[in-house]
Amino acid sequence: xxxxxxxxxxxxxxxxxxxxxxxxxxxxxxxxxxxxxxxxxxxxxxxxxxxxxxxxxxxxxxxxxxxxxxxxxxxxxxxxxxxxxxxxxxxxxxxxxxxxxxxxxxxxxxxxxxxxxxxxxxxxxxxxxxxxxxxxxxxxxxxxxxxxxxxxxxxxxxxxxxxxxxxxxxxxxxxxxxxxxxxxxxxxxxxxxxxxxxxxxxxxxxxxxxxxxxxxxxxxxxxxxxxxxxxxxxxxxxxxxxxxxxxxxxxxxxxxxxxxxxxxxxxxxxxxxxxxxxxxxxxxxxxxxxxxxxxxxxxxxxxxxxxxxxxxxx
Amino acid sequence: xxxxxxxxxxxxxxxxxxxxxxxxxxxxxxxxxxxxxxxxxxxxxxxxxxxxxxxxxxxxxxxxxxxxxxxxxxxxxxxxxxxxxxxxxxxxxxxxxxxxxxxxxxxxxxxxxxxxxxxxxxxxxxxxxxxxxxxxxxxxxxxxxxxxxxxxxxxxxxxxxxxxxxxxxxxxxxxxxxxxxxxxxxxxxxxxxxxxxxxxxxxxxxxxxxxxxxxxxxxxxxxxxxxxxxxxxxxxxxxxxxxxxxxxxxxxxxxxxxxxxxxxxxxxxxxxxxxxxxxxxxxxxxxxxxxxxxxxx
Numbered sequence: 001x002x003x004x005x006x007x008x009x010x011x012x013x014x015x016x017x018x019x020x021x022x023x024x025x026x027x028x029x030x031x032x033x034x035x036x037x038x039x040x041x042x043x044x045x046x047x048x049x050x051x052x053x054x055x056x057x058x059x060x061x062x063x064x065x066x067x068x069x070x071x072x073x074x075x076x077x078x079x080x081x082x083x084x085x086x087x088x089x090x091x092x093x094x095x096x097x098x099x100x101x102x103x104x105x106x107x108x109x110x111x112x113x114x115x116x117x118x119x120x121x122x123x124x125x126x127x128x129x130x131x132x133x134x135x136x137x138x139x140x141x142x143x144x145x146x147x148x149x150x151x152x153x154x155x156x157x158x159x160x161x162x163x164x165x166x167x168x169x170x171x172x173x174x175x176x177x178x179x180x181x182x183x184x185x186x187x188x189x190x191x192x193x194x195x196x197x198x199x200x201x202x203x204x205x206x207x208x209x210x211x212x213x214x215x216x217x218x219x220x221x222x223x224x225x226x227x228x229x230x231x232x233x234x235x236x237x238x239x240x241x242x243x244x245x246x247x248x249x250x251x252x253x254x255x256x257x258x259x260x261x262x263x264x265x266x267x268x269x270x271x272x273x274x275x276x277x278x279x280x281x282x283x284x285x286x287x288x289x290x291x292x293x294x295x296x297x298x299x300x301x302x303x304x305x306x307x308x309x310x311x312x313x314x
Numbered sequence: 315x316x317x318x319x320x321x322x323x324x325x326x327x328x329x330x331x332x333x334x335x336x337x338x339x340x341x342x343x344x345x346x347x348x349x350x351x352x353x354x355x356x357x358x359x360x361x362x363x364x365x366x367x368x369x370x371x372x373x374x375x376x377x378x379x380x381x382x383x384x385x386x387x388x389x390x391x392x393x394x395x396x397x398x399x400x401x402x403x404x405x406x407x408x409x410x411x412x413x414x415x416x417x418x419x420x421x422x423x424x425x426x427x428x429x430x431x432x433x434x435x436x437x438x439x440x441x442x443x444x445x446x447x448x449x450x451x452x453x454x455x456x457x458x459x460x461x462x463x464x465x466x467x468x469x470x471x472x473x474x475x476x477x478x479x480x481x482x483x484x485x486x487x488x489x490x491x492x493x494x495x496x497x498x499x500x501x502x503x504x505x506x507x508x509x510x511x512x513x514x515x516x517x518x519x520x521x522x523x524x525x526x527x528x529x530x531x532x533x534x535x536x537x538x539x540x541x542x543x544x545x546x547x548x549x550x551x552x553x554x555x556x557x558x559x560x561x562x563x564x565x566x567x568x569x570x571x572x573x574x575x576x577x578x579x580x581x582x583x584x585x586x587x588x589x590x591x592x593x594x595x596x597x598x599x600x601x602x603x604x605x606x607x608x609x610x611x
Binding site: 009011012014015016018019020022023024026027029030031032033034035037038041094095098099112113115117118120121122123124125126127128129130131132135136137138139140144145146147149150154182185186214239242243245246249250253265268269272273278281282285286288289292293296 | 348360
């Protein structure tokens with residue numbers, strides 16, 4: 001604001017007040033202030049509707065970490081964080097590589113012909129509301145009228161007749177993960193295709209002249225050069241895995257058989273809006289936020305540590 | 315005689331095919347690639363087609379065989395979903411909320427990003443990082459206090475409250491994306507505008523904003539998808555208010571245990587999915603372009 005030798009005019013003052021003040025006011029009131037408050041609430045026994053709230057220190061946190069159900073939910077989140085990013089990224093990297101370097105090995109480096117069709121269609125799930133994805137797959141997994149068991153029966157696998165994919169504790173989590181992967185592979189495929197196309201063609205040509213095959217090129221050239229994209233994808237998918245509320249709520253709103261698909265966010269939502277224990281729920285939120293921060297930090301550190309030298313391997 | 319000889323020579327010298335014939339291994343790789351991509355495409359599209367097809371069937375038909383085509387193309391599933399299940403009014407609520415929030419967040423976000431990118435003043439970095447923090451924190455943490463912020467303002471369970479919260483949570487992404495965009499616009503133009511006597515307001519609205527159109531369009535598309543698909547915010551702070559589409563859909567699916575109307579459920583899902591798919595197919599170049607911004611080909 002302090003530009004030297006320029007007087008403050010009404011034009012300038014009103015400009016800053018509106019351009020900076022208005023967005024900031026909304027942002028501070030509806031985003032930052034609630035975040036800050038959540039930390040405060042997490043130290044109280046507030047039930048939301050009682051006028052009094054007592055400061056109880058870290059009692060909510062000890063309660064959370066001794067609560068078997070919440071720990072089970074946290075374990076499920078950890079499972080999601082480990083599996084979801086890796087599966088999604090590997091699958092979308094493979095598809096992106098096929099699209100971009102699947103063309104002829106002679107002449108210019110070319111992508112696969114007619115590949116834009118695949119890209120457009122793969123992106124479909126990303127545009128669909130997550131709740132609609134969840135409900136749709138809930139029907140697909142339906143034991144008797146669902147598409148999946150219909151297909152399996154059609155293929156002659158009669159042992160899957162009336163098998164409840166979401167109702168069996170051994171398959172509920174895997175089935176749920178598949179739905180989330182289904183929803184995001186297309187998006188990351190497009191992201192990686194963009195990254196790969198941003199690599200100068202000379203690098204691929206040089207590698208080819210040096211006798212590198214397709215697989216070698218993908219591992220030694222493509223992946224190291226788009227590692228920033230991969231890191232971004234890893235963090236986004238991890239944050240999603242730590243939340244995962246919509247998918248879980250749509251596929252198994254009660255937490256699934258034996259709580260096998262229960263996640264922290266569901267437990268938080270239930271504690272806050274059904275039980276009215278807002279202090280405890282805020283503490284869960286803080287735990288969730290810390291988990292997110294730790295996860296992002298870990299990915300950064302790992303990328304830094306492995307990115308120091310040029311011999312990058314996935 | 316001589317012409318006969320020279321013609322093929324010419325051909326071999328100047329008309330050599332620039333792309334050599336594909337080798338066997340190339341064809342194999344091509345075939346494998348197409349197969350793999352086709353399999354994934356089928357995995358993506360089959361559930362959508364099945365849902366769409368089932369939306370015309372009766373519950374009995376759905377349970378008799380998941381694959382059979384509907385006996386007749388009946389639209390009463392859609393009528394029931396639209397009016398009785400309330401998908402229609404929720405659809406309109408969604409349009410109102412998302413349109414209003416989108417316009418407000420684009421204007422405010424562009425203004426904020428412009429000021430942060432173009433002016434240096436004490437605290438500008440701090441504000442920028444504050445915006446970044448909002449991108450990384452899980453929305454969940456804010457829901458409980460937000461509930462009471464809105465309650466105290468009398469905005470709980472109202473559409474204006476929902477719009478304001480949407481604006482707040484879409485703001486960091488908008489600012490973050492447009493910040494780099496405004497930063498890349500040449501400074502000469504602002505100077506030229508200032509020399510021509512345009513004030514700060516005019517420079518922004520008549521010079522900078524039109525120049526930022528491509529960036530604005532990409533952000534608007536992503537914001538549209540994000541807000542249209544938003545689920546957690548409405549179920550937390552608008553649980554008893556006029557429902558938006560994602561909420562109504564979840565409520566409808568939640569009742570399914572009692573009243574089995576699968577046809578209408580499929581119709582409701584189709585009504586939710588088809589508009590966004592149409593928007594996507596229309597804008598897909600733009601959208602894929604913005605994911606791949608800065609890359610050629």
